[in-house]
Amino acid sequence: MRAGKIAGVELILNNWFLILIAIFMAAGLVSKVLLIFSAVLWHESAHMLMAVGLGYRVKQVELLPFGAIARIDRLADAGAASEIMIAAAGPLASMGLAVLCYALGEGAGNWQEVLRFFTDINLMLAGFNLLPALPLDGGRILRALLSRRRDYRDATAIVVTISHITGGLLLAFAGVTFWLYNTLNLTMLIAAVFLFLTAQTENRLAGFRVMRILANKKAELTGSGIMPASHLTAMKTATIREIIRLFGSEEYYIVHVVDKDFKLCGALTETEIWEGLIKKGVKARISEFL
Known part of the structure; x- marks a missing residue:
């Protein structure tokens, strides 16, 4: 669902993100929904600022259940170093904000509970996004590292396999939690299904990357005469x-x-x-x- 534009960047709310928000709202946790929304925006803003700093143009941001995807011109054709820097910016920003909220929470009076929740949300965002699964930041970092030693498609296939394993482990964890405590962890289930579906999309897109890179190189060389x-x-x-x-x-x-x-x-x-x-x-x- 399109939610408008911020500084010329189109904002899209992913269906899985809307489901998670609806769950919180149904439980009467509207204030926590706003905190989650702001934490995700902060996380994604770090990605966008790093991308802009490296010379890329951000066109669109899609908010996901545990982060977001910034659609950036030619990012898929970027080098490993650029991809690592952009992917790492989000978790680092979330961890930095979590540390700040934790420090401010001591002796914050009525705000202590809010700051503690905001700290936990940012830590969860950072931790989950660092899992070695696509399209999460950790998966992108791992793929960029692997692509330095092997073909990009092979690197993607390896990380997609790890993504499926990660999704299976999350699903198993939700099952064990339900069996032991008779509590259904919907958040974990959504995360597992999300990883299964989106990782496969990344695998399909990887095959087109090589031709895009070559086309961009030829266009740049033809246009400027030198590269x-x-x-x-x-x-x-x-x-x-x-x-x-x-x-x-x-x-x-x-x-x-x-x-x-x-x-x-x-x-x-x-x-x-x-x-x-x-x-x-x-x-x-x-x-x-x-």
Whole structure:
């Protein structure tokens, strides 16, 4: 549901977020709903400020049950370092606010209970978002770290598997709680279902990232006539799979191919490799592309 715009950024309330809010309101906890809403906005504002500071433009923010997703131009094509910085900003901001509220809560009189609840909410937001599951911040950080060593799609698939395991553990925890205490933890159930559904979406989107990155690079190079480049050196026997996993999103790559005596056999641009990949496949040797 669209809830308007804040500073030109469209605000959307996710259906799962609305369900969680409705549960709190049905229980007569309207004031706590407002505190949860403000905590989520604070968390997401940190993401947006970091993204803007790194030169990205924020178009839309969708509030989720335990955080939010900021839709930022070209963020999906960002390098690992940028993705880590943007993802980590939210949990750090939530933890910082929790520490401040805890410090202010001592001797706060009538406000002590409110500050204690706000502290708990921010700690929960930070802790939950640091779980290694997509689309949570922890999952994005883990995927960015893995993508430094392997293909982005492989990294996404690994984190999606971890996301499903995490969702299963949350579901099991809710079941055990119900069995032991006869109490149904709806929040935990919503979180588990949310992770199962959204993680699979991330897996489907990952396949389009490579082509988007290449298209953006070609557009930038064509438009400006120049862009940063990196050079790689590969033996003739190296496979294309081994080479493309080293390609980053923020530089254009040129691969120098050498033989066993380290004599230069030729050079290939990133575009030539991707275009040849369609015909020859990822298991082909780089020497077949010369």
